[in-house]
Amino acid sequence: MSVSRSTVLGAVALSGALLLSACASENNGSSAGAGAGGSTESSAASGDCFSGNLKAEGSSAQKNAIDEAISTYQENCADATIDYNPSGSGAGIKQFIAKQVDFAGSDSALKTEEKDGTIESEAAAQACGSPALNLPMVTGPIAIAYNVQGVDKLVLDAEVAAKIFDGQITTWNDPAIAALNSGVTLPSTPIKVYFRSDESGTTENFTKYLKAAAPDAWSYETGKKWTGKGEGKEKSAGVATATKGQDGGITYVELSYAQQNDLKMAQIDTGAGPVELTAESAGKTVATAKQTGTGNDLALKIDYATKEAGAYPIVLVTYEIVCSKYADAETGKKVKAFLKTFASNDLQGKLAEQGYAPLPSDVATKVQAAVDSIS
Template sequence: MSARRKLVGLAGVAVVAGGVAVAATWTPPNERRTPVAAGDRLEGELVGAGASSQQAAMQGWLASYSAVQPDVRVSYDPVGSGGGREQFLAGGVDFAGSDAALDEEELAEARERCGDAGVFELPNYIAPIAVVFQVPGVDELQLSPETLAGIFSGAITRWDDPAVVGDNPGTALPDLRISPVHRSDESGTTENFTAYLAETAGAAWPYEPEGEWPLPGGEAAQGNSGVVAAVAGGEGTIGYADLSQAGDLGVAAVRVGDTYVGPTAEAAAAVVAGSPRREGRGPADLAIELDRGTAEGYPIVLVSYHIGCVEYADQQTADLVRSFLGHVISEEGQEAAAEVAGSAPISDELREQARPVVDSIRARS
């Protein structure tokens, strides 16, 4: 009996291992279940890990799923996108949450774990990445891509720098050092943030999009919550985090064309709606190629995926993954996440694409 499928005697919703969980009872791992149908009562444990951006949304999903399947325990550890992908590829968790799709090397590893049926990547969480700040006397802030790139590259070091002042006419900016905060862990939020800078800031950001922060030095913090805490605890600080975790911090508007746009779920959804699907991937892989450079909505967005195997080694895991993700993509599941995290529900078109993928999740014969 594996340690992570041992008997659990909890009820309701609980916080576990830095994540969240829904209670369940134990089903022996060698019990072969018939395929799950609508209305079937399931039992067992499902284990996931990954993007900290999904943490608030996961609370909504798990709370609403517990009403449908009260005897299923789903735990999720928000270790970061990179950590979630690593654990999934190594076989340590049943599914991963990630703010970045698998790269070519990871796709090859996924085929080794999942077999010929391959891997699924479902874009189930859409949210803006907020530029959060803590500057005395400044409640509103506007930043162009070039200015934002200069701040995070270290080229702009003071809040009263002419570039910042030029973006904020009429705002009294202090003579104060800028203290940027970035993620210390490998992060899909970082990859999306640096992709935005690479696509929009020109020569001011000469770095490729990376899940790991591309510059040495500077203040770093673990996870979205760590960045928010570091910004909140400092003075003259600025960072980037999922909007759902921004709390009471100031949130900057960024320049899009001739206007400045603040982060909203609707603006993030507009960018995703105008972006194509990535080419050359399997039929169960719905990864999106975000088009931030020509976006009319808020361009610093992330699409967070749920990643797993189309075929699992046992029927119980396949049933549980199919049941849980079926709830996640449903209108009820998406509304539950939006209420907690302020995320943008996936479109009906995305749901129609995801439904046959979820329905195809099965056990190896």
């Protein structure tokens, strides 16, 4: 597998059991903050290597993070081959349930309620022959990224954002946008909305924000499939690239992709004043997350409608979806060995240098314990 080392900037870490740890500066991302718990050595460095192949698929939001984990593991374990296809969260879960991949990456936990005739958690458990686990491994905010010539600063709130992404507001000088941006010269440029055409956990988290924070303006159900207006592009890279190339363009995308494409990002007014997207501001929202899973299932629920001062409300958590006990014991050993490296202090420190924040010690302890339980 060809492994990318491209930089991912500005994500946030889960903290406490539910609280945010101090994390690296957005500018340099070099501090490991409260670092992961457990051994400072990765499992691979400790000789926990496997020979053969491991296959995974899913979230594109975590692509650069998992690429780094794969590179680190394979540097220490030359006989291991780990392939990760960033096809999107929905595709990853479907492939996991179909037993086509060994684990999946998803920007939302497995559904415990029926949707489209399927209860994901039950279908995954049936595929595994054991309960499936949601293991948070990467966290980060979602930017409302835009490209409008002459507009370097933009404030939006949930209602206006919902109307933009539903095609009700169609030009950048619309009075509703102007009311939030006093003193800013807004052009009459048409608004061009880009959305994820593939099933995406980023879409699900973004629509959860719109639904929770602006229920009267966003009438659609939440989910991995986009239901608003605009033009679809595949994956995070697709919507970011399209927005970069279109004056008047706007999209929702992970912070790292917005940064990589030099896109401007809107400040979000939750009712407590405009909030700029930073690791710290997104972390204040992550701090309100509640664990909804039990035992080694570490699924979380985020309060997208938070009005806490200084909190940036649009965030996601990327989970690795795994079997608690694999039908093939050798596969379980491979998944366990790789994820031990991914959750290790060493690897999380490398992600911090790239802009991802490491798992703080108490959350890392829970994740590591869950990984250790895989068989």
